[in-house]
Amino acid sequence: MTDYREILRLKSLGFSERNIALTCPCSRNTVSKVLKRAEELSISWPLSNELTNAALEGKLYPKDGKSLHSKKMPDLTSIRKELLKNGVSKKLLWTEYMEECRLTGADPLMYTQFCHYIQQDEQKRRATMHIARKPGEQVEVDWAGDPAHITDPDTGEIVEAYLFVGVMSYSQYAYVEAFINEKQQAWITAHVHMYEYFGGVAKILVPDNCKTAVVHAGGWYNQQVNAVYHEMAEHYGTAIIPARVRKPKDKPNAENSVGNISTWITAALRNEQFFSLAELNHAIKEKLKAFNARLFQKKEGSRLSLFRDEELPLLAPLPATPYELAEWKQATVQFNYHISLHGMLYSIPYEYIKRKVDVRITDKTLEVFYNHNRIASHRRLYGRQGQYSTIVEHMPEDHQKYLEWNGDRFRKWAERIGINIYQVVDAILTSKRVEQQAYKSCMGLLKLADKYSVERLETACQKALSYT
Template identity: 75%
Template sequence: MTAHVHMYNYFGGVATLLVPDNCKTAVIHTKDWYTPKLNATYHEMAEHYGTAIIPARVRKPKDKASVEGAVGNISTWITAALRNEQFFSLEELNTAIREKLEAFNHRTFQKKEGSRWSLFHHEEFPFLSPLPTTPYELADFKQATVQFNYHISLDGMLYSCPYEYIKRKVDVRVTERVLEIFYNHNRIASHKRLYGRKGQYSTTLEHMPPDHQKYLEWNGERFKQWAQRIGPNTHQVIIAILSSSRVEQQTYKSCMGLLKLAERHSESRLEAACEKALNYTASPSYKSIKNILATGIKEISKPETEKPTKNTFGVTRGANYYGGKYNDK
């Protein structure tokens, strides 16, 4: 495909027809010569340039006889001519090939007037279609399944698509710079391609379920302000949770869960539970606060004026109850 792009750029236009061999990079199978199935990338390239592809028939060398002859001439006048020269970079080699190619094209014919260059520019170039605004970018096509987190995984990276497509199989078009996701030939997502460390995410906000979108709107400062309205102890616990991870965003779920406990129990009880937890540790967790509210809720809500009854005896019942020989007088 890249060779075609360079060819069109060199010609300065696009041919109406392409007649390739039946290689796998062009034709997937040719059970019926009239309806050959083309490689997806090759077909897309032809669509980009607006040209038609008509593969040569199998074992029919006359379909491309002139091309085969040109290949032999190129081998003689360029490849063989440079065989004894030494090059130290690909750029040097390409420059030398370009010089030989220009000399070959301007070389006059033996049996007719003109050269390949003059023949092309006077008889063939006027029939070429103009080049598109941008050259074709080589693409690779793959399939993937949308995971439960509304992302697909490709080459160790994760890219989002609308959550409605969870568990669906999608087609993925990958270029050097862009990744596009299609479902039933309709594009549903597009991302800049990720490189580097594996496990990176490219997530579009609109692809997320509504509840996940609201979650992303939160940040550490908002959690602190919400906790401060409940009480100083809750505020201190939120600060501790936010500091418990090297990546603050990983603690947002715990912060949200902790503050939501006020809706289930009450703000006063949550504040009391946080105070009790801070008496034991400077870094309480959401789980510890939740356990205090579930198991010690009566102790937390007990009025401060209520005092336990003091028992002056070592046992609750006297010796007479157990059949002792001493009687109270």
């Protein structure tokens, strides 16, 4: 609002209209019109304190009978929804509004006023609220927008390296690490290293809506946390609350830190050349140390001092072992009650033949789940493909009995029947290159005792031995 009181005061002191316009500030024409109007109404300085600028404006320029409030106001709620549709503009909506006013006989707003009220409504809805965070409560994570660069020592090719950023919401204490890609392994590894750097775990983890964190199975409004990411959060005892889609203010500290890191780390290293990811991360570590130790401009201390003194004591302790990245796959149990993964075969209880099971694979172990219940666990196999890891308890009973058969058992069985039978069975077992090839022959021979009697079998074996 124009400062009418100041214009009249400066005029009473003998200032020119040009100087008054520079001091207030306003245009010279405005000063001229105000002074002329005040002279017509015999209004001069000094003025009473009750005569404010608003009251003075009412005296100088009284509103006519056709007040703005008598005009038909547009439905701002409906307009806001319509503007979200493709092709709908303010000009189109104003034309429709004018037609509506013509049909109802209402006094319409002009286009500039129409747009002014829409803009005011938008500004009200863009109001933000500062939420005070408690120490050790929340950490925000994201990928930085500007990548760093690595030079391939063999080809000279420039390779982009993506920066992971983790920020404690209360102290703004940051962690930064470079990775060759933004895939799940890099995402999980970054979190493991971040918690080790912080020396503890915050209660809440706020990630962006990247695919490695959130699965949009039913659209943007039906989000599910990625299975591996959720498992990692359970390991560290933290809760994941993803930021809303296209709502950067849900993680303002990460967004602000991304900009600062782009300046103080990425841009600060722009003139240096790195030939490996390890070299780049070593340089980032040095810059990050200085970044966290830098003093705040508008409050006391630094990110490091605030984190060390107020946040670190409140963080939950790290688990005994760091999280081991797991790969999840789905497999079908074959008729031989095994599943095949990476060329190796692992046994499953035979009751689950032809069932689909979920498999969790780490570097050392392989776990099998059915309906979220673990039904098998194996040490992971490496080396020649086609190896079997079979647990006897997973086999049907008749298959388990088959495993009990071996050469010694056949010999003991034959020895109980007769000495000649024992010598024949032993000769059959040693005649084959692989002992198992003789099992059927031995079984067939010993079964003859049930059919023809032990005495006849013993006599037959004695006669057979006489020929050999």
